Amino acid sequence: MENNQSPVEIRERLLHTALLAFNEKGAKFTLEDISRTLNISKKTIYTVFSGKKELIEEMIDEGFREVKEEESYIVADTRLNTLEKIRKMVIVIPERYQAMDFRKFATLKESYPELYQRIEEQIEREWDLTIELLEKGMEEGVLRRFSIPVFKIMIEATMERLLERDEREGFEYMEALEEMMDIVIKGIETKGGEKEGKD
Template identity: 40%
Template sequence: MSDKEGLHLEETRQMIMDAVINQFNQKGMKFTMDDISKELHISKKTIYKEFNDKDELFFATVDYGFSAIKKKEAEIVSDDSLDLVDKISKLIVCLPDNYKNIDFRRVYQLKEKYPKVYMKVAERIESDWGETEKLLNKAIEKGVIKNVPVPLIKLMVEGAIEKFLSSEEFSRTDLSYEESLNKMIDIIINGLKI
């Protein structure tokens, strides 16, 4: 396979995963492979050349999404216009630009119908704390935030995010998921500031 063919295949996979994200945002778990096929004006056969089944497609899309988050995190960490506390705040609620419109409350729907996919999402949320932990420890060392054990901060944030995803109360507010996360992290960070 030539480099050009490999690039084309990767672009096709990305287009399909972007369509999954779009369909998930519109219909939750009720979207079908036909919906993806129609959105992209490609055959289902083309989709199945790239992904064996819907589960494989979901797993790949989760990894794709978290790779995009990692890229956005790298931008935040290298942004010298942000102070340490701002970087921590932005890292915790980091969403790539193409994910800003997703209704993340729908992710909780995965728990019942696609528990393996939900577990993968939960696992990634729990394990992708490397840069944030480094910055939290640095902020504690510099005396910018209170000396609170980092695992406790992590548990508070993860608990709040899980509650956001599963609560019916959230749907009664006029706030988007991103706005709610920003308010949540603002409250937590202000509580940690010295």
């Protein structure tokens, strides 16, 4: 790996392996776990990342960059009506993160509280595309008039609470997001909204 791959390829493999290790152990995974899995030296890891904290930070940022890409695809998808776009936009999870045990992110609160705060900040920012869709839904008459700031706060608070939940609560993160959106959409759509929202 060290001799045959470019720095970009090494970085991508490190991020992918860190994601798998984090999914298994949360913040308790070690750089030794990464080096052993990839059969490389820790020295090689340090040529790309200054340490575990930076590796996790980049893993988080990469995930949210992929979320933004997915959101752009959703907005441009002419097969989806406005309500369908809103549903997908609010709970979008990139494909390689869909099998993630999101409860593991709670392990960051103790070890790397600033990184956990970074996740919360990411959840709370860059709502512009979603807000545009909500406003479009109101204009089309498929959504009733409601307070978008209140909607935003409700979604953010639910997502953040789901990250902190106890694993004994018996539901998966993606399932919980889907259920949340069922409840939310039923509360904001007008009667017959699904049909009226077709592009």
